[in-house]
Amino acid sequence: MAKPCGLTFLHHNNNLSPQSYIINSFPTQQESHWKAEARPMDLSPPRGSFQFQLSTAHDHDQDRPDEMDFFARKRDDHDRDQSKVTDNLASEADDHRDLSDFNVNTGLHLVTANTCSDHSIVDDGLSPDSDDKKAKNELGALQADLERTNIENHRLKDLLSQVTNNYNTLQMHLVTVMQQQSHKSADYEPEEFINLGLGGQRSAEADAEPSLSLPEGGEHIRSPANNMDHSSKEDDVDPGSQNAWMGSHKVSRLNPSNSVDQATEATIRKARVSVRARSEAPMITDGCQWRKYGQKIAKGNPCPRAYYRCTMATGCPVRKQVQRCADDRSILITTYEGNHNHPLPPAAMAMASSTSSAARMLLSGSMPSADGTINSNVLARSFLPCSNNMATISASAPFPTVTLDLTQNPNPLDCQRPQNQFQLPFHNPQQNVASSAALLPQIFSHALHNQSRFSGLQMSQDLVPPHQAGSLADTVNALTADPNFTAALAAAISSVIGGGSNPTGSPTNNVNVTQTPTNNGSLTTSNNNSNGNIRVTNSGN
DNA sequence: CGTATTTGACCGGCGC
């Protein structure tokens, strides 16, 4: 159900940049966390205006009516709260607009008055003293109004921050409910889940966590990935600045009895998101600050592997590895691992969120289903062969990894599109590349959401909630923050757009998701289109 | 001088 609840307020201010922005705070379609973005408006308001739009859109919760009850109530409460805020802000915005219009107009008057005053040229029949007095009065009034405007701006900022905080809180509730529901619908032992999901390997940290082996009701023990700052640092951070990346942590705290959650958290740090992209730069820009702490020559690749850790906050456990591909050294492979313990800028938040959510997706996809099958093997049962790859999911040991491969070139020898493929909205080959890049997140979301739907996971009882798939979209969002990477991505998409006509000659480009069995009984899921590419691989331990 | 990077040493997991 699309339930926008938004506000827009305009503020004309000559001191602001002529550029205007819309700031959205909304949950992405398949991502439960709330995302904020600022973008230039397509329709330019008058010069000097500043426009905020705060809106929400919920359109994926209809699949989960039961578990959504709680969230729906919460959201209704929130809507009511926000409605009040909206009213307040709208009226204040009107005040601002009126005031700003007044400022614009009277500002001209003021200049005129000053000019007249400075040069003592009076030819309108008014006395100089009267004119000067009038100008001073206007100046005083303007200063007072500006003062009031500034105060109101601060207050509006606070309100905006508060609303965003509420969004984050609701998102955390949503994650909680969805996870609880998933755990209910999947009747399994946590220990089995861990072993099956991660190839039977447990980390040393996991072995040190007694709660991991407790099937239910274990004492509240923080996962190793989260243990360092939650009792102190997290509380020190302004809760309003806590982004969705922190959601899982708070969920864990909110559900101390949920040992499965804790087990998941404990293993998530080991799950990885890997990005392959063509780049001459030594490292892609992802919005975070990194410090290099090591470099190794890994076996099978003459190119050194560099190890980085996040330095945006002390004790942040997030690490990444950067290595060039041995086969094609123009390809840069960046692998992320762990959860940030600090607020992040939007671009970095997207990337960080992707690693966490992708990890969850991997784990969810590995959950044994009620009939005893391993869903990771069923993950893509309805897909067809022959493809390149854009996204690869590997649940194999030692670490489950999601790989985004954005290096593929188009292949004009396209395969016949299968019936169950989904299609990218690239119907127009002349379509703007930038706008296509903007669609990529939805592409990933759609791809992974669909693949889950086709996989026998019974998405009505989603074991792989759509919001988790959406995390990969955020990865792309984050990557596109890097100009170099954006260029590469644009080139890739451009190649998709321009190079991929299907056998019918229609200028339509597709992402097809397919699946093939492998020798060892596992399933390889892939799209069968050499233009847009999704591949899901499960080596099935 | 403070910070970031480099690089050899060290550690733990895993296979034989």
Add this chain to the structure above:
DNA sequence: GCGCCGGTCAAATACG
């Protein structure tokens, strides 16, 4: 038990 390997640590070095 031993060696290999990936990952991390920390002293040395480079840099601004």
